[in-house]
Amino acid sequence: MSFRSDTVIIGAGQAGLAMSHCLTRLGVDHVLIERGRVGERWRTERWDSLRLLTPNWMTRLPGRLYSGDDPTGFMDCRDVVRLLEDYRQAFAAPVMSNTRVIQLCAANGGYRIATDRGDWFARTVVIATGACDKPCVPTITKRLTDRIVHLAPSDYKNAAHLPKGGVLVVGASASGIQLAEEIHRSGRNVAISTGRHVSVPRSYRGRDITEWLDLCGFLSDERRPDADPQQLARQPSLQLIGSENRRSIGLAELSRQGIRVLGRAINAEDRHMQFASDLDTECAAARERRQRLLARIDAHIDDTALEAPEDPAAWESGYVPDNPAGWLDLQAEGIETIIWATGFRRDYSWMQVPVLDRHGEIENTLGATAAPGLFVLGLPFMRRRASTFIDGVGRDAEHLAPLIARQLNHPAGSLAA
Numbered sequence: 272m273s274f275r276s277d278t279v280i281i282g283a284g285q286a287g288l289a290m291s292h293c294l295t296r297l298g299v300d301h302v303l304i305e306r307g308r309v310g311e312r313w314r315t316e317r318w319d320s321l322r323l324l325t326p327n328w329m330t331r332l333p334g335r336l337y338s339g340d341d342p343t344g345f346m347d348c349r350d351v352v353r354l355l356e357d358y359r360q361a362f363a364a365p366v367m368s369n370t371r372v373i374q375l376c377a378a379n380g381g382y383r384i385a386t387d388r389g390d391w392f393a394r395t396v397v398i399a400t401g402a403c404d405k406p407c408v409p410t411i412t413k414r415l416t417d418r419i420v421h422l423a424p425s426d427y428k429n430a431a432h433l434p435k436g437g438v439l440v441v442g443a444s445a446s447g448i449q450l451a452e453e454i455h456r457s458g459r460n461v462a463i464s465t466g467r468h469v470s471v472p473r474s475y476r477g478r479d480i481t482e483w484l485d486l487c488g489f490l491s492d493e494r495r496p497d498a499d500p501q502q503l504a505r506q507p508s509l510q511l512i513g514s515e516n517r518r519s520i521g522l523a524e525l526s527r528q529g530i531r532v533l534g535r536a537i538n539a540e541d542r543h544m545q546f547a548s549d550l551d552t553e554c555a556a557a558r559e560r561r562q563r564l565l566a567r568i569d570a571h572i573d574d575t576a577l578e579a580p581e582d583p584a585a586w587e588s589g590y591v592p593d594n595p596a597g598w599l600d601l602q603a604e605g606i607e608t609i610i611w612a613t614g615f616r617r618d619y620s621w622m623q624v625p626v627l628d629r630h631g632e633i634e635n636t637l638g639a640t641a642a643p644g645l646f647v648l649g650l651p652f653m654r655r656r657a658s659t660f661i662d663g664v665g666r667d668a669e670h671l672a673p674l675i676a677r678q679l680n681h682p683a684g685s686l687a688a
Contacts, residue, residue: 272389276302277679279384279391281375282399283309283366285332286649288355289665290397291364292333293672297683303366304386310355312403316425317348320453322513324445325481325660332358332665343479345513376623381644395644395675398633400617402651402659407616409441411539412609419542419601420608424450427610430457436607437461439544441536443468444507447612448520452512455530460605462531465522465550470557470588471509471564473519476572476579480511487571489564490657494637501630503652522554523590534596548596558588617650638671644678646671 278294280287283305294301308314323330328342330351335358346354359366367388374385381394406423415421420434424446427433430453437460440451447463455461471480484490494503512520522532534553538545565586572579617632626633626640633640633647637654640647647653648671649664657663677684 273392274302274389275392276300277393277681278302278395278397278675279304279382279393280397280399281372281384282401282649283359283364283368284312284399284401284649285310285355285661286401286664286668287397287399288358288364289332289668290399290648290672291366292335292358292362293668294675295362295364296334297672297676297681297686299672299676299679299681299683301365302391303364304370304372304384304391305366305368306371308368309359309366310352312401312425313348313351313355316403318424318427318450318453319429320347321449322347323351323661324509324511324513325662326479326513329481329485329660329662330354331662333669334362343517344515372621374621374623377642382624395646395678397671397675398619398622398645398647399649401649402617403615404617405615406611407614408611409536409613411536411544412611414539414541415544415601415609416542419606422608422610424610424612430454430459433459434607437605438608438610439464439601439606440610440612442466442612442614443510443522444612444614445509445511447610448510448522448525449512450610450612451525451530452520452528454610455525455528462533462599462604462606463522463525464533464536464546466535466547466553468507468522468553468557469509469564470521470561470590471511471519472582472585473511473514473517475565475568475585476582478579479517480509483568483571484564487568489567490655490660490663492656494652494654498652500628500632500634506651521588521590522592523588526590532590532592533599542602543598543600545598546596550592550596554588554590554592561588562586638667639674644675646675 278301280303283303287303322345326343328337330337371387382396384391438454439462440447441464443465451461451463510521526532533546534550535547537547624642626642628634635647654667673686
């Protein structure tokens with residue numbers, strides 16, 4: 272069985288739906304192919320208590336602004352799924368759910384998308400499978416005893432589902448610090464391994480930090496043409512939590528709660544793990560990043576003459592490490608589980624189009640690949656710093672949609688000129 276469409280969008284999360292809305296508005300024929308349900312990862316690959324790091328008013332998509340009664344609150348996963356479902360229904364996005372893509376290859380001047388429910392032929396394709404595909408777990412895991420349970424954040428639901436015993440969280444971006452705190456509060460012994468990180472206050476000078484980042488243009492910073500894609504992909508997320516009381520979270524707070532802060536995990540052997548001795552250096556670098564960010568906000572406040580009270584306390588992270596290093600006996604510490612909050616990689620093993628670099632990532636220029644008619648959406652810093660945010664991916668889709676129309680010689684393609 273085979274089908275045809277001018278454009279096939281692979282993935283029906285926020286990226287795929289944003290693109291679908293833009294193409295619908297332009298009158299471009301298309302279909303979305305989704306392996307599960309709309310927003311599947313929000314349904315099955317997020318922990319129970321997770322909330323967005325950005326306030327509700329920032330959940331902007333093309334043609335859709337937040338209209339609820341809690342603009343400064345933070346959506347949980349159920350809210351996000353409802354948002355995406357409502358968005359899909361609002362413009363009748365043509366989604367083929369529970370359809371898995373098996374192969375993508377060039378065919379007859381376009382592309383053949385083989386699925387487990389038949390083949391699709393399209394002149395243009397948008398890969399919108401997102402940034403959080405496969406957990407990126409270091410190879411040192413292979414050297415540890417098989418008595419240790421290994422999980423990724425996408426495997427974790429809540430502390431009650433973990434094996435008995437202590438937990439080591441490796442990685443101190445937003446996911447790592449949130450999980451370390453939650454698991455510790457369940458009564459378990461917890462340690463966190465910390466490398467490069469970005470510490471920021473939840474609120475600064477009377478506003479949420481993300482509002483300032485939006486206002487001062489930080490989130491709209493464009494990708495430099497000479498930027499290293501691997502370096503951009505490895506940038507850690509801000510140490511934030513979307514809590515009702517708008518509290519800050521970071522290494523200082525975790526340490527005060529009794530969570531042991533360790534350096535980078537660099538080696539392992541059986542039941543032992545080795546940590547680097549540069550934790551003080553990493554924390555100093557994080558403090559400098561924090562201060563540069565706050566200085567940029569201050570400059571924006573000065574330039575625009577906004578009323579905002581001074582907040583000198585926010586300039587210090589408050590954490591001075593004692594620089595623990597060397598080997599740790601996991602068994603002696605009672606650690607039975609390691610959660611690898613070390614980011615994600617993309618798996619494009621189903622792609623038979625020569626657009627992947629030596630790291631297996633899609634080479635692209637602002638979302639357009641070297642293969643005519645093949646586009647990508649939702650990757651880290653694809654066009655700008657906010658390209659993986661719900662808000663940012665929508666703006667990227669608005670840029671790419673006219674380019675797709677032009678590739679199809681559609682009248683709306685003139686918008687891309």
